[in-house]
Amino acid sequence: MIVLTEPNPELRVRSTDVAVSDLGSDRIKKLIADLQKTMVDENGCGIAAPQVGVHERVIIIDIGHGPNAYVNPEITGRSFRKFLFEEGCLSVPGVWGMVKRFRSVKVKAFDENGKEIKCEASGLESVVFQHEIDHLDGVLFIDRVEKFTRPPKHLVL
Numbered sequence: 001m002i003v004l005t006e007p008n009p010e011l012r013v014r015s016t017d018v019a020v021s022d023l024g025s026d027r028i029k030k031l032i033a034d035l036q037k038t039m040v041d042e043n044g045c046g047i048a049a050p051q052v053g054v055h056e057r058v059i060i061i062d063i064g065h066g067p068n069a070y071v072n073p074e075i076t077g078r079s080f081r082k083f084l085f086e087e088g089c090l091s092v093p094g095v096w097g098m099v100k101r102f103r104s105v106k107v108k109a110f111d112e113n114g115k116e117i118k119c120e121a122s123g124l125e126s127v128v129f130q131h132e133i134d135h136l137d138g139v140l141f142i143d144r145v146e147k148f149t150r151p152p153k154h155l156v157l
Contacts, residue, residue, distance in 0.1 A: 001038040001052040003090045011091055012138040015048075015055045017072050024114030028058070032069040032112045035060045039067065044090050046128040048135035051091050059132035063125050070109035070117075073133055077106030077120075085127045086149055087141045097145030101127045 004010055022028050031054060039047040039060050049058040057072045081103045088096045104122035107129055111117050121129050131141055 001034050003038065003042055003047075003051050004053055006092045006140060006142070008091075010053050010055075011050060011135070011140060013050065013055050014138045015050050015057045015136040018056050018058065018110075023071060023110050024112070028071065029112050031056070031058055032060065032071075036062075036067045036069070039090075042090050045124075046132045047090065048132045050135050050138070057136045059129075059136065061125065061128050061132065063128060069112045070107065070129075071112070071114075073107055073109035073129070073136070075105050075129070075133060076108050076118075078102040079104040079122075079126075084146065085124075087127065087131060087145075089131070089141050091135075092140060092142055095142060095148065097142065097148040099127075099131075099141055099144045100146060101130050105129055 018028060031049065035047050035049060038052060045063050046061045049056050059070050059073055060067050079102050082100045083103050084098045084100055086096055087099045103126060104120060105126045106120050108118050
């Protein structure tokens with residue numbers, strides 16, 4: 001799969017929920033497998049379906065413990081505190097910036113088999129969830145940047 005890059009208007013389209021009847025389907029499992037491969041090939045730690053032109057609410061996150069898929073993810077709780085975190089994006093190559101994010105979030109979603117999952121994330125994992133869910137809403141990190149920085153030498157979201 002090819003990662004779309006800004007200013008492609010497809011990146012600004014709000015994604016729709018995956019239908020309940022499609023949860024756990026071969027089609028969604030293939031999309032998840034393709035997203036995981038693309039994320040690895042691009043050296044990312046997260047990817048959202050809209051980044052490859054698919055406007056369904058599916059994200060992949062891998063912060064070093066193996067990739068996990070989240071279908072129809074939604075943030076159900078947020079910490080009071082926020083922090084600045086330097087972000088980059090596969091869809092905005094070569095651009096980095098400081099973004100204010102919640103320190104922790106609670107997320108509800110479905111896994112690739114259609115089973116409901118709930119989790120709590122903090123630190124980097126919280127940032128990646130917020131970044132990828134923003135993609136599902138047609139929002140890029142550059143829309144939230146407080147200060148642009150030079151590219152660091154680590155993974156991009």
